[in-house]
Amino acid sequence: MTFLEYRKNLIKDILKFNPQRKEYKKGEILTDISFSTEKILIIDKGLIRYYHNLCEEKEFLLGCYSKGNIIILDRISDFLDGDKYLENFYIEVCEDTTCYIVDKNFLKILYMKDIDLHEKILEYTSIFYQKLFFQIRDIKLFSIENAVLSLLIRAYRTYGNNNENSFINHKILNKNIAKSLNSTEETVSRVVAKLKKEGFISIKKKHFFLQNLEEIEKRLGCKSCRKSICYF
Amino acid sequence: MTFLEYRKNLIKDILKFNPQRKEYKKGEILTDISFSTEKILIIDKGLIRYYHNLCEEKEFLLGCYSKGNIIILDRISDFLDGDKYLENFYIEVCEDTTCYIVDKNFLKILYMKDIDLHEKILEYTSIFYQKLFFQIRDIKLFSIENAVLSLLIRAYRTYGNNNENSFINHKILNKNIAKSLNSTEETVSRVVAKLKKEGFISIKKKHFFLQNLEEIEKRLGCKSCRKSICYF
Incomplete structure (x- = not known):
C-alpha cells in the first residue's frame, strides 16, 4: 500500500459515518480558539495552507492541502503536563473550502462504533509526524x-x-x-x-x-x- | 503526567513481562542487519548514541541515552510501500551497555497478554516523533x-x-x-x-x-x- 492509498482508506473509514460538512471562506484562519472542539478535518473542496508558527511571528509552511487530505487536530500528547490549550500548527483557508469536520463528541461516537478507528488515527498521526521529521530534516x-x-x-x-x-x-x-x-x-x-x-x-x-x-x-x-x- | 513519568510507566508495563536482557560492548553499532528482529530496546545500564544517518555519511545526533530510556525500533509504517529493510536510525554503544530487548516474537506475546500495549507503544512512537520534530525545528x-x-x-x-x-x-x-x-x-x-x-x-x-x-x-x-x- 502506498501512503496515498493508506490515507484514502482512512478517509473512507471516517466518511462512512457521515461527519458534518462545513464551508470556510478564503482568508479564514482556523486556530485553537475557533477550533477548540474540532479534532479531524478532511478537505472535500478548496485549498488550505497548513503551517507551523514560532515565536517572533516566524512562519514555517508544512504543506498546501486540497481534496483528499486529512488533518488530525487532536494532539495526542494532550494528557502530558506542560501545555495549556496551546496550538503550534495553524490552518489558513487559501480558497473557499469545504471540509468534513469530526469534533470531540462525534469522535467519541466514532470510536464506539468502530473499535479499530482509534488505533488507525493514532497510527496516521505517528506516520504524519515521521513524514514531517524527514521533510524538515x-x-x-x-x-x-x-x-x-x-x-x-x-x-x-x-x-x-x-x-x-x-x-x-x-x-x-x-x-x-x-x-x-x-x-x-x-x-x-x-x-x-x-x-x-x-x-x-x-x-x-x-x-x-x-x-x-x-x-x-x-x-x-x-x-x-x-x-x-x-x-x- | 510529565513525559518522563509517562515513559517510566511504559517501561514498567513492558518490563513486567520479563523480556530478555542482553549486553553490548562499547563500540558496537546496532544496525538493521544485526537487529532485524529486535523491536524494542530498554536501556538498563550504560550509554548509547541514537543517531540518524544521511547519504554522504552525514550523521545527525538525536540523543545520548542511558538508563530509563526506551527506543522503538519497529517502524510502524512498515506496511507502506517503498522501503525494503531500510534503516535510517542507528544506535552506537558508547559504554558497555545492558538492555532489555523485546523481539518480534516476544512483542506478539506481549500484545496477546496486554491488549492495551499495542496502542500504548503506538502512542509513544507518535509522541517520540512529535518530540523529534520540535527538536529539529x-x-x-x-x-x-x-x-x-x-x-x-x-x-x-x-x-x-x-x-x-x-x-x-x-x-x-x-x-x-x-x-x-x-x-x-x-x-x-x-x-x-x-x-x-x-x-x-x-x-x-x-x-x-x-x-x-x-x-x-x-x-x-x-x-x-x-x-x-x-x-x-
Whole structure:
C-alpha cells in the first residue's frame, strides 16, 4: 500500500459515518480558539495552507492541502503536563473550502462504533509526524539547491502525473517554497533558475517538471531514505 | 503526567513481562542487519548514541541515552510501500551497555497478554516523533546561539536536578552539541564561550548550569511552545 492509498482508506473509514460538512471562506484562519472542539478535518473542496508558527511571528509552511487530505487536530500528547490549550500548527483557508469536520463528541461516537478507528488515527498521526521529521530534516541538512529538489520530489510523489512521468500536477509558487524552507523568495528564484539551467527541472505555466528523476534521486540519496513517507 | 513519568510507566508495563536482557560492548553499532528482529530496546545500564544517518555519511545526533530510556525500533509504517529493510536510525554503544530487548516474537506475546500495549507503544512512537520534530525545528529555525540554548533547555528538562535548579546532571560535550546541530566543534566552542560571557550559562567539570532560566525561555519563546515534549 502506498501512503496515498493508506490515507484514502482512512478517509473512507471516517466518511462512512457521515461527519458534518462545513464551508470556510478564503482568508479564514482556523486556530485553537475557533477550533477548540474540532479534532479531524478532511478537505472535500478548496485549498488550505497548513503551517507551523514560532515565536517572533516566524512562519514555517508544512504543506498546501486540497481534496483528499486529512488533518488530525487532536494532539495526542494532550494528557502530558506542560501545555495549556496551546496550538503550534495553524490552518489558513487559501480558497473557499469545504471540509468534513469530526469534533470531540462525534469522535467519541466514532470510536464506539468502530473499535479499530482509534488505533488507525493514532497510527496516521505517528506516520504524519515521521513524514514531517524527514521533510524538515532535508531542509536542515541539505544545501538550498538540494532542499528545493527534495520539496519538488515530495510534490512529484504526491501530485505526480503517471502519464507524463515528470510532471507535477500542482501549482507551486516560489513564495511557498521560500516559506517551506525558511528562506526568501529572491533566494528561491535564484536557486530555481540555477536548477533549470543545469537541466534538473523545467517550468511551464507555474507547473514544475522534473527533467531527470533518476539523477535527482541519486543527488539526494533517495535510495537510502524512506520513500514510503516521502509525500506532502 | 510529565513525559518522563509517562515513559517510566511504559517501561514498567513492558518490563513486567520479563523480556530478555542482553549486553553490548562499547563500540558496537546496532544496525538493521544485526537487529532485524529486535523491536524494542530498554536501556538498563550504560550509554548509547541514537543517531540518524544521511547519504554522504552525514550523521545527525538525536540523543545520548542511558538508563530509563526506551527506543522503538519497529517502524510502524512498515506496511507502506517503498522501503525494503531500510534503516535510517542507528544506535552506537558508547559504554558497555545492558538492555532489555523485546523481539518480534516476544512483542506478539506481549500484545496477546496486554491488549492495551499495542496502542500504548503506538502512542509513544507518535509522541517520540512529535518530540523529534520540535527538536529539529529549533535547530533549523533558530540562530546557532538559540539552537544551543534550545538543546540545553531540553537537557535541563530531561536531566535537571530539582534541588539545584539550573544544574544539568549529565555531561554534555561540545562535540556532541556540534553533531546534534550539524555544525562543527569550533563553532560550538565559540557559541558556548559567548553564551557564558553573556551570563546565560556556566560550566563546571563538563556540566552545564543554566544561569537565568526565565531569560532563556523568554529568548527562545518557550511560553508559546510545547513544553510537554521538550525532552531528550
